[in-house]
Amino acid sequence: MKINKEKKEQGKEKHGKHGCLRGCLIFFLVIVVIVGVFLILFFRVPQKIGIVKSPAERLLAPTPDRDGAKTLLSEVAAAGLNTEGIDLYVIPFTDTGENLAIAVLNESEGFSFNRSTGHNPLIQTMIDLTTGDTAQELNVTRLSLEYRDESSQSLMTLSASTNDIKQFASGAMTQQEFMNVLEGKINYPAVLSTQISSIYKFFE
Amino acid sequence: MKLRIKKIIIPMALLLFIGAGCTRSDKDLAIGFLMDWAVSQGIINEDGSPTWSTLARSTLGTSTGDPQTDAAIDAGVVAKSIKDSDEQIDQADQALANDQPDREKALDHLNQAAKIRPDDWYIRNQRATVLAETGKDPQKDTTRADKSCDKLADRSQRRCLERVYANRAEFVEASIARQIRSRGKVKCTTYELQAATYKELGRYRLTPFEVGDTYFDAYQRAQTQASQPGVTCAP
Numbered sequence A: 001m002k003i004n005k006e007k008k009e010q011g012k013e014k015h016g017k018h019g020c021l022r023g024c025l026i027f028f029l030v031i032v033v034i035v036g037v038f039l040i041l042f043f044r045v046p047q048k049i050g051i052v053k054s055p056a057e058r059l060l061a062p063t064p065d066r067d068g069a070k071t072l073l074s075e076v077a078a079a080g081l082n083t084e085g086i087d088l089y090v091i092p093f094t095d096t097g098e099n100l101a102i103a104v105l106n107e108s109e110g111f112s113f114n115r116s117t118g119h120n121p122l123i124q125t126m127i128d129l130t131t132g133d134t135a136q137e138l139n140v141t142r143l144s145l146e147y148r149d150e151s152s153q154s155l156m157t158l159s160a161s162t163n164d165i166k167q168f169a170s171g172a173m174t175q176q177e178f179m180n181v182l183e184g185k186i187n188y189p190a191v192l193s194t195q196i197s198s199i200y201k202f203f204e
Numbered sequence B: 001m002k003l004r005i006k007k008i009i010i011p012m013a014l015l016l017f018i019g020a021g022c023t024r025s026d027k028d029l030a031i032g033f034l035m036d037w038a039v040s041q042g043i044i045n046e047d048g049s050p051t052w053s054t055l056a057r058s059t060l061g062t063s064t065g066d067p068q069t070d071a072a073i074d075a076g077v078v079a080k081s082i083k084d085s086d087e088q089i090d091q092a093d094q095a096l097a098n099d100q101p102d103r104e105k106a107l108d109h110l111n112q113a114a115k116i117r118p119d120d121w122y123i124r125n126q127r128a129t130v131l132a133e134t135g136k137d138p139q140k141d142t143t144r145a146d147k148s149c150d151k152l153a154d155r156s157q158r159r160c161l162e163r164v165y166a167n168r169a170e171f172v173e174a175s176i177a178r179q180i181r182s183r184g185k186v187k188c189t190t191y192e193l194q195a196a197t198y199k200e201l202g203r204y205r206l207t208p209f210e211v212g213d214t215y216f217d218a219y220q221r222a223q224t225q226a227s228q229p230g231v232t233c234a235p
Helices: A002-042 A055-059 A066-078 A121-130 A133-137 A162-170 A175-181 A188-203 B002-022 B026-041 B052-060 B067-073 B075-097 B103-116 B121-133 B139-151 B154-183 B188-204 B215-226
Strands: A086-092 A099-106 A140-148 A154-161 A183-186
Touching: A055 B067, A055 B075, A066 A086, A066 A099, A066 A121, A066 A133, A086 B075, A099 A121, A099 B067, A099 B075, A121 A140, A121 A154, A121 A162, A121 B026, A140 A162, A140 B067, A140 B075, A154 A162, A154 A175, A154 A188, A154 B026, A154 B067, A154 B075, A162 A175, A175 B026, A183 B026, A183 B067, A188 B026, B067 B075, B075 B103, B075 B121, B103 B121, B121 B139, B121 B154, B121 B188, B139 B154, B154 B188, B188 B215
Parallel strands: A099 A140
Antiparallel strands: A086 A099, A140 A154, A154 A183
């Protein structure tokens, strides 16, 4: 009788230990799942693998204004910007109907900066592309600027609203303030590899 | 571990600055600007080491919180798709520019372009026109082109439709000229497409453009041309 009681208690103990282990495992798994879901959403994995459309695919699906882009490019060329190696697209945002100007500056196709102005040439290019009459007529509210090197490798994409660019151009915003509102993406591996190869070239 | 990461990252960041200062090529200028921006954004600390959260955002492209800004930062993908489809359009144009236009070849290129950018009404309009030129029904493409404007914000839809029909009218006019030049007669399907286009254009635009008279007159004229297959148009 006594032996049976001991066995039952041992069983209970064992059962209790299993329960804790199971509970801990479940708790741990829940935490892992929550963290996993957070990371998946944070790094926009569903958009990257094509399950969910990225904002670019969703908002920039409409037809680009091909004629508008040509007019804008000729206007900035007339104003002195070297348009060789610039691919320019004007495309409406689906949600607002306002236009985004996408400029791809491709060194491999002959792009070079205009260094004759006082501003940083990259910012000057932004100003040239967004502050003219045509950009205003086309209702360009944002610029996306991608820089590609001599091997056509993308080094960065920067974006600013036309309003911010205009404010900087008019002097209402300092360069530091403008840098703070500028958004972008860096292709770090590409930047690093180009810098390392230029250092090698320097020592050769 | 943390120390080891810093040991790797700091020299790398230093290399960026040193490298940017060595030469004055356009690329170095751009990278120099990029580094200034990275410092001002807090992507790189004062000591040159990147901050992990902003580094992740900048390299892996996490959200900025504003969908339009996110779209603009990722716009390179869109630019590439437009460039690729435009190359197909150019090749289609070349195939049509010959004395004897190669319509099937043009259609192949336009199919490729439509595959890259399915909601691009410019491609759909051109494909519809070439289909009509070969005697086929262009309605599937015209409907798709018209519907592409539905995705836009309400106030932009009307302007979009005006542009869709105006562009289609231009393509049809060019197609008629091409057919007269290459085979003397115009396909009835082309005149039908022209009539439908001017009818819609009349609904959306009040003032005539480059047709010499009103859209209603142009519509009637196209309908008359389409009404007698074998006489006024090629069946």
